[in-house]
Amino acid sequence: MLTVEKIAKSYQGQPLLNGVSFEIHASETVCLLGPSGSGKSTLLRIITGLEEPEGGDVLWKGVSLADTPAHQRRFGLMFQDYALFPHRNVEENIAFGLRMQNLPQAEIHTRVQSVLETIDMSSFAQRKVTDLSGGEQQRVALARALAPNPRLLMLDEPLGALDRTLREQLSQELRRILHNTQVPAIYVTHDQDEAYAIADRLLLLHNGIILQSGQPHEFYHHPRNTWVAKFFGLGNLVEGKVTAHSPIQVETPLGLIQARCDRAAPAVGEKVALLFRPTMANLSLTLENNPIRGKVLDQVFQGGNYRITLHINQSVPQFIIVLPEPIQIGADLQVYYNPSDVLCLENNLEII
């Protein structure tokens, strides 16, 4: 439906977006994820037509929108600041945009009732918005964005102002509403948990490009490089140098480690980083497993398991593992990693 093609934009002389390309398909919810300052909101403003790109194009069903002004693109917006009218009730707030379009009164009424049902707030029509909770206000803002039947919905950090518990609850609700309405949506956030909860597909924006795109589980199992692994907090990253192929062997401060590589195998001698996921450490020894030895520095009971911090040596002062049983602090511990659970990544980050 929507095609974003090689969008370029600079900010104060520095390139901000450097050729961003992606597509949004029918009834798909895509999360645009990236750290603060990565240009997410700028990209959103370019798609809406509020800002012009310096290069590239935005297309709807293959037709360029370059000459279509923002108000004619029929894209619904829910910006960070949903700015409802404090002096109007829920119904009047939702109807506001429709009145501006000079729709007949009867149609306005029908549409408002319909979106109120969508957000499960039919009985709130006459309530003052200042009497609503933050979560309810947020749902009214979503209803206001949905009322004009947009062909694409864009949401810019809509849950940013709410506390974590409410955010988790509302992100599930948003997902349900977006799926029920079948409106394709771009959802911008810097919070990966929120992105996991909402998205059919994730786009990770970094250094002006889409660094990786895919379903949430793909980011977990196949992060493209160390930056992605670190951004998602996937586990311990340890630098090393490739010493052999098939299987890949890497010389690291932990010793010689056998690993798995998703992409083209790195050359012997190349510097890489290894990702050890905390939950994949185990205590049972088999011949081919990588042993890792350290001293237990700390342990925290967490979600039925124990999160244990190991001190390996000066180069790897902290290494986190998760085990089902407690280990005494100060004890020397040896754990094992199956080579298929150690991921060899392109190292584009200074880790230490």
Next chain:
Amino acid sequence: MNEKSPAITIIKLNPQRQETWRYSGRVLNRDTNSILVEAFFNRDDLPFHGITLKNNDRFFERYYTDRWYNIFEIHDRYDDRLKAWYCNVTTPAEISQGEITYVDLALDLLVYPHGDYLVLDEDEFKELEIDTQTRHNARQALSALVEIAQAGRLGTAILNPAF
């Protein structure tokens, strides 16, 4: 819809506690430490940093008894369109039954709907005869306002007293 909203008088003072502006509004919402008021611009049309403040433009004003600023959200008198947010750095407001009083500390933040902002009256602030602590609090308040503005959350602050 505001027939039942009680009227309130807003009084702006300079650091010498002399009255510089007085107008009345209606209370939309009252909370422990803050109040939301609706008022209409009572001066002639005024071009102001790229926008025009018009007589009868609608102002939503949130005042706090525990913060060194207040936030105004300005809507156009014709179509209610959001024009800007205007934030004053002030002493915490004194809110009584029928009056809101605050001392204006010159620094202002004007924020346009698309998020750009301007800090106004820095020079006037430097000239103010106020003590070091007050000056420090005012600076802190401006930083807090800029942070809220950059996060795009001024409208949320207008709606939610706790924000």
